[in-house]
Amino acid sequence: MGKYIKYLIIGVVGLVSIGVLTYQYSDSAKKQVQLQALDAVHDLATNRMKKQAENGSTSVAAEFINFPIEATEVADGIIRVTGIGNIYMVPTDEGNVLFDTGLVMQVPKQIAAMNKAVPDNKLTHIILSHSHADHIGGVKYWKEDGVEIIAHDQFTEEQRYLKALEPYLHDRNRLLFPFMPEEPPTAEMIAYGGITPTLKVNEGDSYRLELGGKVMEVYAMAGAEGADNLVMWLPEQKALLSGDFFGPMFPQFPNVFTMRGEKIRKPVEYIRSLNRLIDLAPEVILPGHLDPVTGQEKIVAGLTKMRDAVQYVHDETIAGMNGGKTLYQLMETISLPPELELSQAHGRVSWAVKSIWEYYATWFHFDRTTELYGVDRGEVMPDVVALAGPNALLEKARSYNKADQPVRAMHIVEILLDDPSQASDPGVNQVRLETLQLLLDKAINGIENSYEIYWLNAQIRLAEGVISEVSNSSN
Ligand SMILES: [Zn+2]
CATH class of the missing domain: 4.10.280 (MYOD Basic-Helix-Loop-Helix Domain, subunit B)
Known part of the structure; x- marks a missing residue:
């Protein structure tokens, strides 16, 4: 690195x-x-x-x-340039409208590709789907004097907190995606943030744009990638430029939680947004990443299923809270009924349960007195290890693994890892590694949630690192 x-x-x-x-x-x-x-x-x-x-x-x-950067007309009069984040342009006789601006590093190639496809590139509007770096990186390069920058009313606040927490978010992202640079970029021309929209659309509202005979409508609707999601609707083509409203696949169970540690997404607002999209009945979805989705029937059915699935998980969580169930009981027992079965590769039902619980009830789960104090239970784990003996704990962890209960095994391993004298022990890390491998096998052969897999792989790298460090230093 x-x-x-x-x-x-x-x-x-x-x-x-x-x-x-x-x-x-x-x-x-x-x-x-x-x-x-x-x-x-x-x-x-x-x-x-x-x-x-x-x-x-x-x-x-x-x-x-290997992701190519190429321009194509993906729907009538809509040009897409691919990349990590797609950018779209709607050219008109009275100026062009750009939807999203990509990841900063790819901006030069995306601008070149778009200029080739749309030679008369007189830009009048930039519309931003949300404040994530892979969508706003090109704003300062596309923007000329007089160009309107349209964003959600919450864009500025989302951009502020993402910037304020940039080192924290970068560290977490980098554990999951080890190919990222060690530090967030600070040079002005690649640094995140600094965008001031010239026109803001309030949540629940829309903004209509008529340019060169073409109608474009911008809808502010909190989504699965934050409170500042905004989509563009082209009524003539029945095309929806969705940004990251749906995540990387359609349909799928949405990510109302992100492992990298952003604010929890509001479930009821998300359902309301889906209802607005169902009413539009799109014939094509043009997403912020990857390829278009076509077919009105399939799209409306997918949107409806997503809405009903989120509503179901939401209502079951509320019912469980009122019924005196613990959070962990609900995480274990709430699952989608067969008619609402959706991919959980991006968003995971049990994490949505936890997010909805904490969205309403915040962090005090009302279970343990120690939740109220700044002394972590890890601080007394060396006492537990000393009393039980590390070998007995390791034996217990192994027996849980043998019984195919790796989460229980991991609880025991974590008691040992909380003890500094055990955390760098190769034997402890060997059992840690075996436990992580079992969890990874289950993840890969189960719902294949990509974030769970990133996390487990990151932990496996850490365990392997400890084992190889110890074996190197003893050589
Ligand atoms: Zn994105």
Whole structure:
């Protein structure tokens, strides 16, 4: 990872010095030079990841870098340029409308591809689906004087807290996605944030745009990727530009929780948003990532199923709360009925139960007095380990694994990991590794939730790291 950082630093230093040299030139000349420099940083970072992928050290990177950046007309009069995040343009005789702007590193190539597909590129509006970095990276490069930037009323607040918590979010993301750079980018031209919408649409409201005879409607609707989700509707084509409203697949159980640690998504608002989309009855969905979904019947059925599934999990959680069930009982017992079965590859029902519980009741589960105090139970685990003896605990963990109860085994392993004298013990980490492998097998052969798999793989890397460190130092 050190090398990747070196490339980034070389690139960033290059960017900064080029920036200084071009300070005297016009804004657009400066932008051109910045785009060239940004593209060079992109290529360096990409080459680094290509090498990693060739060495087999990360498979995610391979998918990431092989994603083509190409323009195509995906629906009548709507141009998409692909990338990590798709960008869309609706050209009209009175100016063009851009929906989303991609990840900053890919902006130079996405702009070039779009300019080739739409040569008369007089931009009048930029519409942002939400404040995530893979959707707003290109704003400062696309924006000219007088271009309207339209976003959800909550965009500014979401952008503020994501920026304020950037180091924390970056560390968590990097554990899950080890190919990421060690630090969040700080150079001005690649840094996250700083976008001020010129026009905001309130939650539940819409904004109608008529340009060169084309009608576009922007709907502010809290979604599965935050409180600032906004979609664009083209009534003539019955096309929905959905940003990340649905997540990476359609249909699927939505992610009302994110492992990287953002605010919990509001379940009832999400259901209301789905109802608005069902009323529109789209014929095509053009998502922020991957390919269009077509077919009105299939789309409306999918939207309806998603709405009913979220409503079901929501209502069951409330019923359980009122019925005196514990959170863990509800996480174990609430599942989708067969007619509402949906992929949980992105959002997971048991995590939605926990999110809905904590959305309403917050963090005090009313179970244990110690919940109220800043002394973690881990602090007394060395006492428990000393009393029980580490070998007895390891034996217990192994027996839970043999009985195919790896979550119970992990509870025991975590007692040992809370004891500093045991945390670096290779034997403890060997049982930790076996337990994680069992959990991973279950995850892969079960609902295949991608975040669960990222997390378990990250923990496996940590356990393997401890084991190999100990064996190296004893050699
Ligand atoms: Zn996204």
